[in-house]
Amino acid sequence: MRLVIATCSVDYEGRLTAHLPLATRLLLVKADGSVLVHSDGGSYKPLNWMSPPCAMAEVEPDEEDAAEGVLSVWNVQHAKSEDRLRVKIHEVHHDTAHELGVDPGLVKDGVEAHLQALLAEHITTLGDGWSLVRREFMTAIGPVDILARDPKGGSVAIEIKRRGEIDGVEQLTRYLELMNRDPALRPVTGVFAAQAIKPQARTLAEDRGIRCVVLDYDQLKGIDSSETRLF
Amino acid sequence: MRLVIATCSVDYEGRLTAHLPLATRLLLVKADGSVLVHSDGGSYKPLNWMSPPCAMAEVEPDEEDAAEGVLSVWNVQHAKSEDRLRVKIHEVHHDTAHELGVDPGLVKDGVEAHLQALLAEHITTLGDGWSLVRREFMTAIGPVDILARDPKGGSVAIEIKRRGEIDGVEQLTRYLELMNRDPALRPVTGVFAAQAIKPQARTLAEDRGIRCVVLDYDQLKGIDSSETRLF
DNA sequence: TTATTCATGTCGAAC
DNA sequence: GTTCGACGTGAATAA
Secondary structure (H helix, E strand, C coil), rough: CCCEEEEEEEECCCCCCCEEEEEEEEEEEEECEEEEEECCCCCCCEEEECCEEEEEEEECCHHHHHHHCCEEEEEEEEEEEECEEEEEEEEEEEEEEECCCCCCCCEECCCCCHHHHHHCHHHHHHHHHCEEEEEEEEECCCEEEEEEEEECCCCEEEEEEECCCCCCCEHHHHHHHHHCCCCCCCCCCEEEEEECCCCHHHHHHHHHHCEEEECCCCHHHHHHHHHHHHH | CEEEEEEEEEEECCEEEEEEEEEEEEEEECCCCCCCEECCCCCCCCCCEEEECCCEEEEECCCCHHHCCCCCCEEEECCCCEEEEEEEEEEEEEECCCCCCCCEEEEECCCCHHHHHHHHHCCHHHHHCCCEEEEEEEECEEEEEEEEECCCEEEEEEEEEEEECCCHHHHHHHHHHHCCCCCCCCCCCEEEEEEEHHHHHHHHHHHCCEEEECCCCHHHHHHHHHHHHCC
């Protein structure tokens, strides 16, 4: 990993065209050749970048650039597309390289899969007499998160999202439409479950007869650990 | 901006829980207090991070951590949420700080708005005899990108995306459903226009009688500049 | 402020 | 390799 603090201008050409005027920035060159251009603020997203696979070539500036004070030009070319990043360096304030080795990677917890497991385990969160049929119930257009049975024995398709938005309702609607064509399954009703449901998504869901349920992740986890404690 | 190369472990707690085992990484502390943890590969996305507004406090390790070789602990706390990042530093290989100043920011070109303007200007790309009614035609659930008239005088709602995916078809479908309830507008047909259309989106659109059109950005731009050159 | 949509999205997993 | 959906999505823009 190479760290360069430099006064530079940057141009990107690819899926769009973008330009960064002359200013002092961090240029980060990773072992795989990828380049990030960071300012001293904003978010984790660089001002400009090139993703791997790519190759970085440091070349002499042409006459015109040299006359404008450019010391060096970095041409970063993506290996599989026409995306190209060009960094014109006017002044270098810092330039070091470091050996980091391969990173062991991130361990995550708390995402949709976990929500699905918790709700499947505690399906009675939806009401007394509910039972789990199966998780990841396969249909022609993909798996429904949970297939359950309500107290009256009716089939219920449950779509789980961390954030309940309109596209989740559309997804569940497509599943329901398909499943209700199957004589062996129908009638199938829907439940849209999420940690938070946007008003527009709720309106659309309820308009289509889909029940909306807000899940409390900590509470579901709490049920889990309190039950575990009993045994 | 502070650049630290350190052997460290990192824990994030917030919208999810994540852990990074001990390894050598770049720790980037920006002027606003935000922290990025980068490995020497992957993409522009850090392994872990804290977005502003946040505060970073460097504290002494507790006895247990110290016994495991921790020299220093960074507690990074988000100002408006419970999100917290904790970096346990075992060894520092590099530590420098740099003044960068405020960045003038990025200048972009070539996004959806531009596509919309180009297609509106060259609506006959869709066929001879087509005419523009208006851009951003307002409906109760939001603006339709372009409302046009086909050679037979029929109203056409056009949805433009850079990449045509299923949610764009759903969006257009909702517009069409709504507009076809209006006696003053109906019948309204649909065109789904994008620089590239995913097969699944195309299938869904055509199944619903929506015409799919692939836009060539460079060609549209070319028409533009060649016309300009004539006058 | 909230709500919605865009993104050079990125990323991972199924197919 | 391609397609698909999730993301600590983030960021900008409109309401």
